[in-house]
Amino acid sequence: MIRIDCRNISGDPAKSEQVRLAHDCLVKNGYAILDHVFPEDQIRALNREFHDQYAKYKQDRELDDTVKVGDRRFLVPIELSGGFGDPSLYANPLVVALVRETLEEDAIIEAYGAIVSLSGSAEQHTHRDSPLLFSNQISPLLPAHALTFGIPLLEMNELHGTTALFPRSHRWIHFDDKAASPQAPVVPIGSCIIWDFRLYHRGLPNRSDQPRPLLYATYARRWYQDPHNFSKATQRRLSFDPVFFERLSDDRLRLFDHVDPSRRLFSHDEDSHAGPSPADES
Ligand SMILES: O=C(O)CCC(=O)C(=O)O
Structure with a gap:
């Protein structure tokens, strides 16, 4: 499995060897694993913040704003504030350079949240993040339209569980369990993972006594909305x-x-005196 060491990038990340390699991996294999992107302390602090601020999402129950995506596994919203509002996460220069190279210059952040695998969660069903754009032979040939970017707040490994990925399956029309065996990468604190929305994958069981939050951002072409x-x-x-x-x-x-x-x-908006509204939904 190719892993890309992202330490010591100097100059414009868009021109770095790391972004070139990661882009190559994403196009060929459907995913890339980037090591040493975030300071470990920053991610440990985010895990603590998750436990403090998002404790309600540690229960085995779907809430109005969450969705169950597997046994003891939930997709939950995370607010762009506090540690989670730090642009080094959602607008990380290296990751944004990779996203813009893979999608387009005006790629957007379509969604931001976490997938929380509670202690004792079972293996998830194998899936793509959403259906193919077209139901014919063209879909696997197309460039990516959206990417899932994941930052584990707890190391992803055999004990806590990880995301099993089927290399090159973004080029399949249907799932073919004979065609490939999944990779189950260890993703340490400070590393991250990015995959093409079409890639088949599944979350593996969390055998530990702690929840495993995977902070995610969906990056997409400007016109796309996850259906x-x-x-x-x-x-x-x-x-x-x-x-x-x-x-x-x-x-x-x-x-x-x-x-x-x-x-x-915006402070420079003419109508900024109208004050904030409680809107929080795109
Ligand atoms: O829990 C995981 O490791 C991955 C979950 C996932 O990819 C999903 O629900 O789409």
């Missing part, structure tokens, strides 16, 4: 306070270009 994982009106693809946008540079703002302007608050 599968947000079927409930009470779910949120993106969760933020309108003032979140006040602090964003123009380059980071591009990642949220699809968000309705009425839900953003």
